[in-house]
Each structure stands twice: as C-alpha cells, then as structure tokens.
Amino acid sequence: MADIALAPAAESPAQLRLARRLSAGARCAIPVALLLGIGFLAPLMAIFGYAFATPRSFDVFRSFTLENFATLFDPANTVWVSFVWSCGLALTTVAILAVVAYPIAYGLNVVFGRWSPFISVLFVFPLFVSENVRLYGWVLFYIKNGVLDGTLKWLGLSGGPEVLFTPGITLFGMVYTYLPFMLFPMTLGLALVPRDLIDAARDLGAGRLFIWREIELPLAMPGILIGMLLTFVLAIGATAEAKILGGQSIIVISHDIEIAFTYSQNWPLGSAMAVVVTFFIGGLTLFALSKLDLDRMLGRR
Amino acid sequence: MKARRTNALIWGWTLFVLVAIYLPIVCGALASFNKSRYFGFPIKVYSTEWWSKTIDSIEIGMIVKTSISVALLVTLFSVVIATFGALAFARYDWKGRRLYQKLILLPIFFPQPVLGLAMLLGFNAVGIQTSWMTAVFAHMVWIVPVVTLVIAIQVYGFDASLEEAAFDLGCSRVQVFREVTLPLLWPGIWSGMLFAFLLSWSNFPLSLYTTGADSTIPEWLYAKMVAGYTPMVPALGTMATLGAAALLLTGGLVGLLVRRRAAA
Numbered sequence: 001m002a003d004i005a006l007a008p009a010a011e012s013p014a015q016l017r018l019a020r021r022l023s024a025g026a027r028c029a030i031p032v033a034l035l036l037g038i039g040f041l042a043p044l045m046a047i048f049g050y051a052f053a054t055p056r057s058f059d060v061f062r063s064f065t066l067e068n069f070a071t072l073f074d075p076a077n078t079v080w081v082s083f084v085w086s087c088g089l090a091l092t093t094v095a096i097l098a099v100v101a102y103p104i105a106y107g108l109n110v111v112f113g114r115w116s117p118f119i120s121v122l123f124v125f126p127l128f129v130s131e132n133v134r135l136y137g138w139v140l141f142y143i144k145n146g147v148l149d150g151t152l153k154w155l156g157l158s159g160g161p162e163v164l165f166t167p168g169i170t171l172f173g174m175v176y177t178y179l180p181f182m183l184f185p186m187t188l189g190l191a192l193v194p195r196d197l198i199d200a201a202r203d204l205g206a207g208r209l210f211i212w213r214e215i216e217l218p219l220a221m222p223g224i225l226i227g228m229l230l231t232f233v234l235a236i237g238a239t240a241e242a243k244i245l246g247g248q249s250i251i252v253i254s255h256d257i258e259i260a261f262t263y264s265q266n267w268p269l270g271s272a273m274a275v276v277v278t279f280f281i282g283g284l285t286l287f288a289l290s291k292l293d294l295d296r297m298l299g300r301r
Numbered sequence: 302m303k304a305r306r307t308n309a310l311i312w313g314w315t316l317f318v319l320v321a322i323y324l325p326i327v328c329g330a331l332a333s334f335n336k337s338r339y340f341g342f343p344i345k346v347y348s349t350e351w352w353s354k355t356i357d358s359i360e361i362g363m364i365v366k367t368s369i370s371v372a373l374l375v376t377l378f379s380v381v382i383a384t385f386g387a388l389a390f391a392r393y394d395w396k397g398r399r400l401y402q403k404l405i406l407l408p409i410f411f412p413q414p415v416l417g418l419a420m421l422l423g424f425n426a427v428g429i430q431t432s433w434m435t436a437v438f439a440h441m442v443w444i445v446p447v448v449t450l451v452i453a454i455q456v457y458g459f460d461a462s463l464e465e466a467a468f469d470l471g472c473s474r475v476q477v478f479r480e481v482t483l484p485l486l487w488p489g490i491w492s493g494m495l496f497a498f499l500l501s502w503s504n505f506p507l508s509l510y511t512t513g514a515d516s517t518i519p520e521w522l523y524a525k526m527v528a529g530y531t532p533m534v535p536a537l538g539t540m541a542t543l544g545a546a547a548l549l550l551t552g553g554l555v556g557l558l559v560r561r562r563a564a565a
Binding site for chain 2 (some may be wrong): 025029039049127131145176179185239258267289
C-alpha cells in the first residue's frame with residue numbers, strides 16, 4: 001500500500017509534456033500535484049533521509065545507518081510507552097466520539113429541518129478558533145478558583161474536582177477538539193441513507209433496532225468509517241491537548257518526536273520516529289480509502 | 302409519540318454539546334475582562350484595561366499583521382490552485398482520477414505537528430531560511446486539499462453541458478471559463494476562500510515549525526500560555542475569535558445576497 005503514497009506526482013519536464021498531451025482533467029490536477037509533490041512528498045523524503053543518518057548529526061543523505069531504528073525498537077527505550085498512550089487515547093477518542101456525534105449527525109439529517117444549516121455552522125465555527133485558545137478556555141474552567149470551582153464555592157459547595165493535568169482531561173480535550181472531524185463525515189454518511197427505504201421497512205413491520213442495524217448503519221458506514229479514520233489519525237498526532245490540559249502528565253508520540261527535534265537535538269532519531277508514525281498512518285489511511293467511493297459520498301449521486 | 306420523544310432527546314443532546322463547545326470560549330472572554338492579573342471566579346472587578354493594552358501593544362500589532370498577511374496570501378494562492386484541483390476532482394473523467402482523489406486527501410489525514418516538522422526539515426535540507434513566507438507555503442499544503450474538497454462539492458452539482466453549449470456557440474476556452482465555469486462555481490469558491498482564510502488564521506501546529514523568527518497569533522498565545530500569562534492572552538484570543546466570527550458572518554451574508562441577486 002505504502003508505495004502508492006510514494007508514487008511521484010507529475011514533476012519532471014518529460015512528465016509535464018506527457019500530461020499536457022493528456023486530458024483536461026489531468027491538466028487541472030497539475031498545480032495541486034506540484035504543490036503536494038514539493039510540499040508533502042519532498043518533506044517526507046527529507047524525514048526518510050534523516051531517519052537513516054548518523055544519530056545526533058545533520059548528515060542527511062551522506063551517511064546510512066539503521067542505528068536510529070535500533071534505538072527506537074530497543075526494549076530499554078521507553079518510546080513505545082508514548083506510542084501506546086497515543087494509540088490508546090486515539091482509540092478511546094474515536095469510540096466516545098462515535099457515540100457523541102451519531103445523534104447529532106442523525107439530527108442534522110432528519111430532525112432539525114430548516115435549522116440544520118445554522119446548527120452545522122455552529123459546529124464548524126470552532127475550527128476557525130485556534131485549538132490553543134479553546135483548550136486554554138477549559139484550563140480557565142477547571143483550574144482552582146476557575147469558573148467551575150469558583151461557581152461551586154459561591155453556591156456554598158466544597159469546590160470543583162481537581163481534574164487538570166491528568167490523562168483523563170487529556171482524553172476529554174481530544175474528544176472536544178476532534179468532534180467536528182467525526183461529525184461531518186458521519187453526517188455525509190447518514191445523508192446517503194434513503195429515507196423512503198426506512199419508511200418502507202417500517203411499513204413492512206420492521207422494529208426500530210432492526211432498521212438501524214440492518215439499513216441505516218450499513219448504508220451510512222462509508223461516512224462513519226471516514227470520520228473514525230480521520231479522528232483516529234488526527235488524535236494519534238495530537239500534542240496540544242496533552243501539553244495544555246494534561247500538563248505533560250503523559251507524553252504522547254508526537255510530543256516525543258518534538259522533544260527529539262528540539263531539546264535533545266537528535267534529528268535522526270526524531271525522524272525515525274516520524275517515519276514509523278507516517279507508515280502506520282499512511283498504511284491505515286490508504287487501506288481505508290481504497291475501500292471507499294468518494295464520488296458517491298461527496299456528489300451524492 | 303415515541304418519535305417525538307426521540308426528537309426531543311436529540312435536540313437536547315445537540316444543544317448540550319453546543320453549550321460545551323462554546324463554554325471554553327466564553328471562559329476566555331470572561332478572563333479577559335478580569336481586572337486583576339490572575340484569574341479568579343466569580344470576577345471581583347471587571348475592566349477593559351487588558352483589551353486596551355492588547356490593542357495598544359506594538360508587538361501584538363506586528364503579530365496580527367503577520368497573521369493577516371499569511372492568511373491573505375494563503376487564501377489567494379489556495380483558491381486558484383484548488384479551483385483547478387476541484388475540476389480535476391469532480392468535473393473531468395480522466396485516467397488518474399481515482400488515485401488523485403485519494404492522494405489529495407493524504408495531507409488532511411496526516412498529523413499536522415509531524416507535517417510541520419517534516420517541512421522544517423525539508424526547508425532546512427535545501428537551505429531555505431524559514432519566515433512567515435515559508436509558513437504561507439506550509440499552510441497551503443494542508444489548506445489546498447481542504448478547499449479542493451469544498452469547491453468539489455459545488456462542482457458535482459454543475460451541469461457540464463452548459464460549457465459545451467458555450468463552446469458550440471463559438472466561445473474561446475478563456476471566455477467559457479470566465480463567463481460560464483467561474484460564475485457557476487462561484488458559491489463554492491466563495492466558501493473555499495472563507496475556509497482558506499479562517500483555517501490559516503487559526504492554524505497553530507504548522508506555523509509553529511515553519512514561521513522561523515516571525516510569529517502568528519496562535520503561536521504568540523501558546524508561548525504566553527506556557528510561560529508569562531497575562532490577561533492579554535485571553536483578550537487577544539477573544540479578539541481573534543470575534544474577528545473570525547465577524548468574517549464568517551459577513552462572508553455568509555455577502556454570499557447569500559449575491560445568490561439572491563443572481564436568482565432575481
């Protein structure tokens with residue numbers, strides 16, 4: 001699967017000439033292909049190059065060693081703890097979000113009617129507010145003498161629970177941040193379910209649970225899967241939640257990568273970690289996307 | 302009867318989640334109106350002191366300018382590239398289309414902190430000094446695919462025979478594009494522009510690694526959250542949020558008016 005990701009976009013002059021003789025569609029794709037070739041594939045190549053360079057050096061493409069990967073997979077190394085934390089948090093986030101977002105996605109399609117576009121905008125808007133700002137708002141909410149604690153004390157109660165800087169609040173932050181990424185693909189997926197099919201099933205005497213399990217869920221599955229994949233992948237790479245809300249009580253994998261690049265100045269080791277994450281995510285994404293028909297999802301035809 | 306109860310539950314749940322989504326933004330706004338330097342709730346003395354300090358600060362003025370420049374350039378370039386990208390995505394049937402549709406999604410399905418680091422490495426490997434201009438490029442790698450999808454949805458609903466009719470009536474390729482294709486795609490392009498600007502405006506992970514010595518609003522906020530909190534942090538955060546809301550509102554209204562005028 002991974003070699004598809006590495007297939008070069010039309011870049012060389014010869015390929016460009018070929019593309020020019022190709023259809024209008026291919027010609028329209030050239031600017032995007034160039035951008036992603038230079039801005040996405042080339043940096044991944046750089047990371048790949050660095051991953052095989054001498055540890056703690058900047059000898060990219062001039063030295064070749066597997067030492068970085070050996071360090072990474074050495075049982076004495078604790079990087080795998082971060083990786084397990086990231087995977088665990090991401091999986092839990094996906095599971096919680098599936099339950100949280102499903103009723104809303106259903107509502108957007110079936111219940112809200114003319115309110116539906118407005119409610120969608122309300123769910124989109126937080127994407128345009130930096131996640132730092134939103135997560136810091138939760139710090140102000142949960143902190144000692146913050147909004148929750150202060151309100152409870154004002155009511156004469158004993159004050160709020162101390163939840164900040166724990167793994168639990170990190171999970172909460174991730175569920176909070178990635179809700180739109182689950183909600184919108186799920187809404188698109190549920191829009192694929194023909195309502196008259198459900199009415200027909202009901203007329204024929206099918207129960208609600210039966211209709212949900214046998215009709216609604218299978219037909220909406222492409223959208224639900226995209227949502228799950230997107231949230232999982234983004235949650236694997238999440239750092240802001242663990243840093244701002246979690247107070248570094250746990251170190252997630254992309255934080256580990258960052259540490260290798262900044263404090264410990266070990267770019268090759270950081271790159272090796274990034275390569276492992278990239279292959280994991282890339283493999284998963286390409287596998288899932290290969291099973292989906294995007295024309296049907298986006299074009300609704 | 303049962304259906305009505307379910308609908309009420311769905312409404313209730315959605316409103317509850319919406320309140321939770323906006324709660325932290327409200328908390329930030331509250332904190333920015335707190336007179337004392339450290340946050341405590343209920344707020345004893347309200348003041349707009351930190352707002353005026355934020356507006357008067359020269360440092361913040363420069364940061365806002367950087368953020369606006371980055372977002373404007375990203376919008377301009379992304380929309381042009383993504384319009385063609387969307388035509389390739391949804392309008393034309395060509396050989397590599399299925400593969401192209403999937404490859405274009407990869408940057409969206411990729412953790413941004415890792416992408417930012419990878420780009421820093423790439424710039425470093427070819428010897429490009431990072432500044433806000435490299436950040437424009439970095440933002441585009443992520444935003445162009447998003448905008449392509451936004452415009453593609455419009456392209457799907459577009460009747461290709463109109464273009465062919467224009468060709469048959471003797472229009473040149475440029476004329477068809479300007480007089481037929483663009484006006485038909487305009488609503489999608491307009492939403493794409495709003496998405497491009499606002500996503501760049503709020504982006505943190507990519508900016509962090511690719512702006513070099515320059516700084517955008519989310520970067521400055523993060524630096525101050527980690528060390529050196531003052532109520533200017535929630536004040537600037539709230540201003541950025543209000544700016545985004547104002548832009549979205551204006552953009553939405555303009556789009557609506559244009560569509561209504563076109564329909565009339």
